[in-house]
Amino acid sequence: MANRKQFLSLIGGGAASFSIASLIRNGSEITNEVYNVNTFGAVGDGKTPSANAFQEAIDKAESDGGGVVLIPPGKYILEKTPLIGSNVHLKGSGPGTVLTGERTGNYQGAALISNKGQQASGYDGASGWSISNLAIDSPKTNGIVVTHASNVYISHIYGIEAFHHFIDTAGLNILCENLFLTGHSGTSTFQIDSLGNAQSIWDGQQAVSPNLDGTQTKNLILRSSIITATAGTEGNRPRHDTSIHFHGEVSEGIILSDLILGGAENGIYMDDGLSYSNMQISNITSYNHGRAIWFEESPIRQEQISIRGLIHQPEINADKAGEYCSITIYATDGLSLCGLQLKSPEDLPCKNAIELYSCSKAELSGIKAKGFGGTAILISDDLNRSDKKSNYIQIHGSIFEGFEYGLSKTSSHEDDEFIEWGNLFIDVKNQHKGTFKTLTTR
DSSP: OOHHHHHHHHHHHHHOOHHHHHHHTHHHSSSSOEEGGGGGOOOEEEEOHHHHHHHHHHHHHHHHEEEEEESSSSEEEESOOOEEEEEEEEEETTTTTEEOOSTTTTTTOOSBBSSSSSSSSTTTTOBEEEEEEEEEEEEEEEOOOEEEEEEEEEEEEEEESSSOEEEEEEEEEEESSEEEEEEESSSSSSSEOBSSSOEEEOSSEEEEEOOSOOOEEEEEEEEEEEEEEEEOOOTTTOOOOOOEEOOEEEEEEEEEEEEEOOSSEEEEEEEEEEEEEEEEEEEEEOOOOOEEEEEOOOSSOEEEEEEEEEEOOOOOOOGGHHHHHHHHSSSEEEEEEEEEEEOOOOTBBEEEEEESSEEEEEEEEEEEOOOSSSSEEEEEEEETTTTTOEEEEEEEEEEEEEEEEEEEOOOOSSOOEEEEEEEEEEEEEEEESSSSSSSOOO
């Protein structure tokens, strides 16, 4: 623990300069000892199994009340999954510290690194731990897996290769920043998950599943990162699908900000049947050749989602000609889209820039969309269910160019449909398509 003088030196002149992250980054100054994995027998020669040495260093730090486990430069082979304990900060020396996992037989997958408390319930696993300043180059394994954990900090991770995901979360109060995931991952690069059917670890002989009690990811911040891991398959590896993947069943309190996304089919993708609420997405640049954001249909309505400051200019992909969309969102109450710049690949016909299905209480403003054919904003209901309707939607202060239609409304419902638009510059063939019960220009 830090003494009073060390603590005051960290917070400087006032509380405004203090943060948990600063304590973690300066962990070597506020703990009594640094636990060097080399001292416990780890060898960064790219061939010596070192997982046991990592675990011994972690266990020693935890038993002493917490501390920094230092990984010097080198390539370390982890033949099983080290588990980080509470108040332990696993810290490499930058991209020169490379971790790779080995698996017996033909098995591929399971966590490269995870945390203690695999069989815990809820968020009763290890807490107050961090991992930072290292590279993951591990084609046979997944990367960092957060399981039943709380108060977790992940930063300065360099993603070179991973079997499925570089990072997979199922925990509480997670801060991820300064990630450079630019290599190759088999499926989604960063996965926001719940404990339903994954997050296994490797005990040296076999994969071991955690307590799959459905614990969700709650209160997660992902910011200031570059997530452009490339698409493609190698052998029987699964197909890469998205930069950020919402895979957990029910989650809330998600902030995604200041990100560059690319290299995958979609930028941010949510599986069907999920429920998310209180989500903020801001300052995103997407080069993904499919959608920038795609939230699939769900029987449970999403609530309070804000998307502000997004640029989507996808890479040209001939296979997607005529199918281009920027944003597709289903069944959301309280949706805000503001300050978006959306542009389909030059001279390739597109479908729609923004698709809203059964959304209500939505405001769209400051949108600049350019396409070649298709519709700038499509609003539609779920025609198979009478309780899923689009209503109370306001569109204003936006510019649409080159589309066949500026606005299009598709619905079989006659009542309670209110769509208002005004202050639009629409340089398209047709201003709108479909029947609007309330259509107001200002």
